Amino acid sequence: MEMNFTKMHGLGNDFVVIDAVRQHVSLTPERVRFLAHRRTGVGCDQVLLVEPPADPQRAAFRYRIFNADGNEVEQCGNGARCFAVFVREAGLTEATVIPVETAAGIITLQVQGDGQVTVDMGPPRLEPWTIPFEAAAAAPTHTLQVGGETLEIGAVSMGNPHAVVVVEDVHKAPVERLGPLIERHPRFPRGANAGFMEVVSRERVRLRVFERGAGETLACGTGACAAVVSGQLQGLLDRQVAVDLPGGRLVIEWAGREDAPVLMTGPAQSVFTGRIQL
Known part of the structure; x- marks a missing residue:
C-alpha cells in the first residue's frame, strides 16, 4: 500500500x-x-x-x-x-x-x-472512574506510591488520563525515572501521561510531560490542559495560564467549573x- x-x-x-x-x-x-x-x-x-x-x-x-x-x-x-x-x-x-x-x-x-x-x-473529567484512576472520590490531590517515593498528584482526564506532579524546578524533575513508573502505575488501569509542573506565578508555569506510549515529548497539549486544571484545583493558578513547554508556549484557559470547557491556544x-x- x-x-x-x-x-x-x-x-x-x-x-x-x-x-x-x-x-x-x-x-x-x-x-x-x-x-x-x-x-x-x-x-x-x-x-x-x-x-x-x-x-x-x-x-x-x-x-x-x-x-x-x-x-x-x-x-x-x-x-x-x-x-x-x-x-x-x-x-x-x-x-x-x-x-x-x-x-x-x-x-x-x-x-x-x-x-x-x-x-x-x-470539560475536564475529575471523577476517578472517568479518568480512569483508582481512588475513593475526586480530590485536588491524591497520594501515589511510586519508585519508593510518596507523591502528591493531581488526577485529571482531558479525554486521556493525566497525573500532574508539582515540582520546585522542572529542569531537575526526575522525568526519565518517575515518568515510566507513573505511566504504568496499577492505579491507572489504562496508563497515564505524567506531567511535572513548576509554578512560576499564578499566570505562568513550566511543564515537562512523559507521554503514555511515546516517552517525554517537546510539548503535550492535553498535558498542559490537565496541569492548569490541577493547579487551579489546588488554588495555585488563575483562570488563564501561559504554559512553557520545552518546545514553546501554550495558553490555557479554564473557568474553574467542572462543566466549563478547557480552551487551548497555540x-x-x-x-x-x-x-x-x-
Missing part, C-alpha cells in the same frame, strides 16, 4: 498526518510503529488519521490518534491543532470553526486570524509532504 502523508508539528510535538478521506488507508500497529520510527520510517510522536465523520450532522471529520508504540489513544491536543491546519491546507474544508469526532467525544477547533489554533477540549505547522510504501 502506498499513501501520501504530511509531516507536522505543534511546538516540536511531531506528527505524521494521513488523509483517509481521499485515499484508502489501512493502519495496523506494525505500520504505525514503522511510520513513527525515527531511523527507518518518517519519525513522529503520533500518527494522526483524518477520516469522514460517523455523524456528519455533528462533526466535519473524525480524528484518530496512534502513539508511536502502535496503540490508538483517545486525545491529543497538539495533534488537534495540526489537524485543523492540515484539513484547511489540504483543501478538505475552508471553515475556520471545525467540529471533529474523537474517541473522547466531539471537540471544536478554531483557526485564528494570526494562524494560531484554539481548541475547545471540553501554533501548528506543516514541515513537508511525502509518499511512502507500507
Whole structure:
C-alpha cells in the first residue's frame, strides 16, 4: 500500500498526518510503529488519521490518534491543532470553526486570524472512574506510591488520563525515572501521561510531560490542559495560564467549573509532504 502523508508539528510535538478521506488507508500497529520510527520510517510522536465523520450532522471529520508504540489513544491536543491546519491546507474544508469526532467525544477547533489554533477540549473529567484512576472520590490531590517515593498528584482526564506532579524546578524533575513508573502505575488501569509542573506565578508555569506510549515529548497539549486544571484545583493558578513547554508556549484557559470547557491556544505547522510504501 502506498499513501501520501504530511509531516507536522505543534511546538516540536511531531506528527505524521494521513488523509483517509481521499485515499484508502489501512493502519495496523506494525505500520504505525514503522511510520513513527525515527531511523527507518518518517519519525513522529503520533500518527494522526483524518477520516469522514460517523455523524456528519455533528462533526466535519473524525480524528484518530496512534502513539508511536502502535496503540490508538483517545486525545491529543497538539495533534488537534495540526489537524485543523492540515484539513484547511489540504483543501478538505475552508471553515475556520471545525467540529471533529474523537474517541473522547466531539471537540471544536478554531483557526485564528494570526494562524494560531484554539481548541475547545471540553470539560475536564475529575471523577476517578472517568479518568480512569483508582481512588475513593475526586480530590485536588491524591497520594501515589511510586519508585519508593510518596507523591502528591493531581488526577485529571482531558479525554486521556493525566497525573500532574508539582515540582520546585522542572529542569531537575526526575522525568526519565518517575515518568515510566507513573505511566504504568496499577492505579491507572489504562496508563497515564505524567506531567511535572513548576509554578512560576499564578499566570505562568513550566511543564515537562512523559507521554503514555511515546516517552517525554517537546510539548503535550492535553498535558498542559490537565496541569492548569490541577493547579487551579489546588488554588495555585488563575483562570488563564501561559504554559512553557520545552518546545514553546501554550495558553490555557479554564473557568474553574467542572462543566466549563478547557480552551487551548497555540501554533501548528506543516514541515513537508511525502509518499511512502507500507
